[in-house]
Amino acid sequence: MSEARSPTVIAARRVEKRYGKTIALAGLDVDIGPGITGLLGSNGAGKTTFISLVLGLRSRDGGELTVLGKDPATAGIEVRSRIGYAPEHHDLPSELSATDFVRHLAEMHLLPRRAAVQRVNEALWLVGLGEERFRPVGLMSTGQRQRVKLATAIAHDPELVLLDEPTDGLDPMQRTEMLALIRRIGTEFGVNILLSSHHLEEAEQICDAVVIVESGEVVRAGVLADLRRGPEGLVVEVDGRADELAAILRAHGLEVTADGSVLVLGAAEEAYDAIRDAVAELGVGLRRLEPRGRTLEDVYLGTGT
Amino acid sequence: MTTGDARLYDLGYRRYDGPRDRPARAILTLAEFTARRVLGIGRGARHKVLPALTLVIAYLPALASVLYAVFAKDIVGGDLITYGDYMFIIGGALALFAALVAPEALCPDKRTGMLGLYLAGPLDRNRYLIAKGAGVLSAMLLITVGPLLFMLLAFFLAGLGPSVTETLELLVRIFAAGTLTALLYAALSMAVSSFTTRRAAAAVGVVLLLFVPTNVVRPAIESGGAPNELDLLSSPIAVSELAYRIFGESSDGSDPVAELSTWLVAGGVVGTILAGAAICWLRYRRLEGFR
Numbered sequence: 001m002s003e004a005r006s007p008t009v010i011a012a013r014r015v016e017k018r019y020g021k022t023i024a025l026a027g028l029d030v031d032i033g034p035g036i037t038g039l040l041g042s043n044g045a046g047k048t049t050f051i052s053l054v055l056g057l058r059s060r061d062g063g064e065l066t067v068l069g070k071d072p073a074t075a076g077i078e079v080r081s082r083i084g085y086a087p088e089h090h091d092l093p094s095e096l097s098a099t100d101f102v103r104h105l106a107e108m109h110l111l112p113r114r115a116a117v118q119r120v121n122e123a124l125w126l127v128g129l130g131e132e133r134f135r136p137v138g139l140m141s142t143g144q145r146q147r148v149k150l151a152t153a154i155a156h157d158p159e160l161v162l163l164d165e166p167t168d169g170l171d172p173m174q175r176t177e178m179l180a181l182i183r184r185i186g187t188e189f190g191v192n193i194l195l196s197s198h199h200l201e202e203a204e205q206i207c208d209a210v211v212i213v214e215s216g217e218v219v220r221a222g223v224l225a226d227l228r229r230g231p232e233g234l235v236v237e238v239d240g241r242a243d244e245l246a247a248i249l250r251a252h253g254l255e256v257t258a259d260g261s262v263l264v265l266g267a268a269e270e271a272y273d274a275i276r277d278a279v280a281e282l283g284v285g286l287r288r289l290e291p292r293g294r295t296l297e298d299v300y301l302g303t304g305t
Numbered sequence: 306m307t308t309g310d311a312r313l314y315d316l317g318y319r320r321y322d323g324p325r326d327r328p329a330r331a332i333l334t335l336a337e338f339t340a341r342r343v344l345g346i347g348r349g350a351r352h353k354v355l356p357a358l359t360l361v362i363a364y365l366p367a368l369a370s371v372l373y374a375v376f377a378k379d380i381v382g383g384d385l386i387t388y389g390d391y392m393f394i395i396g397g398a399l400a401l402f403a404a405l406v407a408p409e410a411l412c413p414d415k416r417t418g419m420l421g422l423y424l425a426g427p428l429d430r431n432r433y434l435i436a437k438g439a440g441v442l443s444a445m446l447l448i449t450v451g452p453l454l455f456m457l458l459a460f461f462l463a464g465l466g467p468s469v470t471e472t473l474e475l476l477v478r479i480f481a482a483g484t485l486t487a488l489l490y491a492a493l494s495m496a497v498s499s500f501t502t503r504r505a506a507a508a509v510g511v512v513l514l515l516f517v518p519t520n521v522v523r524p525a526i527e528s529g530g531a532p533n534e535l536d537l538l539s540s541p542i543a544v545s546e547l548a549y550r551i552f553g554e555s556s557d558g559s560d561p562v563a564e565l566s567t568w569l570v571a572g573g574v575v576g577t578i579l580a581g582a583a584i585c586w587l588r589y590r591r592l593e594g595f596r
Contacts, residue, residue, distance in 0.1 A: 057424055057425065077427045077428070077429060077432075080427050081328060081427035085422070085426075087418060087421055087422065087425075089418045091416070091418040092418070093413065093417055095348060095349060095352070100347070104338055105422060105426065107330075108331050108334055108335060108426045109331075109427065110326040110331060111321070111325065112323070112324060112325070115324075122317060122319070125317065125318070126317065152422070156321070157320055189318065189319070189320060190320070
């Protein structure tokens with residue numbers, strides 16, 4: 001990925017994993033730097049397998065993998081003690097209170113008991129469960145359980161947090177809140193986050209970088225701003241007389257491609273002034289005027305203006 | 306309002322740069338957590354019923370024995386229960402514990418996904434099983450060693466105990482017999498629990514494993530066709546016989562296992578413990594803990 005994002009948190013070189021005859025990872029090659037990184041791909045793309053290799057819970061069949069500078073296959077316990085993990089499933093021990101559950105896992109991650117008690121409260125308040133912290137997990141809603149899992153992942157102050165579908169089962173309001181929370185944890189507290197998701201818009205909202213995996217291979221990876229940057233130029237959309245507008249702009253020496261009511265202009269300093277004057281001259285409504293670029297969906301699909 | 310000594314504390318979430326425990330601490334933490342859960346400590350009342358019932362069954366004969374020794378021994382004469390007898394008597398409590406209580410250590414972790422969360426931390430499968438085994442074993446020791454220590458202490462305080470030298474020797478015997486018995490029941494319970502996520506299924510499996518071999522092997526031995534060594538498959542009877550011998554006592558001799566040498570009985574018990582542990586280990590090697 002970008003050199004500005006080094007040092008590398010996760011480095012994978014030609015990582016392979018097979019389940020019998022099924023190839024889960026086919027020579028996956030990627031460097032994941034600090035910040036919030038989205039691990040994107042459809043179901044069965046290899047995201048969960050990659051996370052299990054990062055955690056050192058499965059052995060790889062080939063390639064090299066380092067996480068926080070260590071190989072999880074040989075230093076799994078050391079690596080995992082520095083990682084926080086929130087799984088996709090919501091099955092948590094039902095009769096334990098959120099406090100007891102998060103504290104137990106914080107202690108399991110080698111936090112001394114006294115520190116664990118204090119940090120669990122801080123983590124639960126951070127995720128918005130301060131008032132609900134003594135409530136049994138089994139009586140909590142899906143949204144609250146997602147927050148409990150997030151608190152579990154961050155309570156022991158890991159260097160890297162792996163979040164597997166953290167917005168699964170949430171309504172739009174809860175999803176927005178959860179994403180804002182993850183963004184805050186990544187930016188305000190400087191925790192490196194790898195967010196596995198198949199929702200592109202989530203990654204687009206909060207990630208600094210993305211890794212797109214398909215059929216066990218990385219098909220796109222990089223800093224989000226770099227990936228979304230398209231060819232230079234402007235996109236103009238008007239509510240009528242687009243052909244006449246194109247003709248006027250061409251008369252100003254601009255390179256214009258028309259597609260219905262949308263005009264795509266090549267890069268030119270004077271384009272903004274020319275567009276303003278032409279739109280005013282024609283008296284048409286200007287619906288869109290923006291630099292050419294691509295959405296994450298365009299990046300994912302390999303398309304875009 | 307004075308401002309000179311005022312302090313503004315940020316009590317919110319922050320990074321942590323304090324000390325951290327060593328990875329081995331995770332084993333102790335999980336062992337303690339497991340023992341507490343198995344015994345129902347810190348859980349709702351319904352989770353305390355079976356462990357409490359088991360402990361009552363285990364400690365009641367000890368209490369009766371002490372009361373008898375203090376108040377009625379001079380009138381009736383003789384001991385009510387020997388230490389060897391005690392290990393036989395608490396077989397029921399141990400079976401109840403192994404079948405209905407101990408599966409709590411492994412089954413829910415697989416069902417709720419806690420296993421994956423544990424394995425995503427500074428534990429591997431071996432350390433996980435060691436921690437779980439230690440948790441179950443320590444709870445079982447409350448049944449196997451606890452009542453005998455209670456009896457010994459009560460006799461000592463009542464002035465009815467043996468000499469100091471004999472007491473030390475007896476302590477060693479209590480811990481040897483109690484630990485072997487607890488290990489056997491813990492290993493069998495965990496081996497069965499490793500096959501299922503349901504405690505009820507594990508309970509049925511443990512009961513079958515403890516009592517079916519006796520009912521299959523005994524007729525075969527008594528009809529004269531099978532060797533007495535087969536009786537070692539009757540785990541509760543074999544470990545009870547070993548406990549009698551550890552205390553230097555003899556059982557009533559009606560079981561075929563009573564005719565075997567001490568080394569053979571000890572080998573059979575240790576073999577059963579190792580087999581249970583190996584089955585559990587092999588199951589967890591193959592188990593998909595991550596999801």
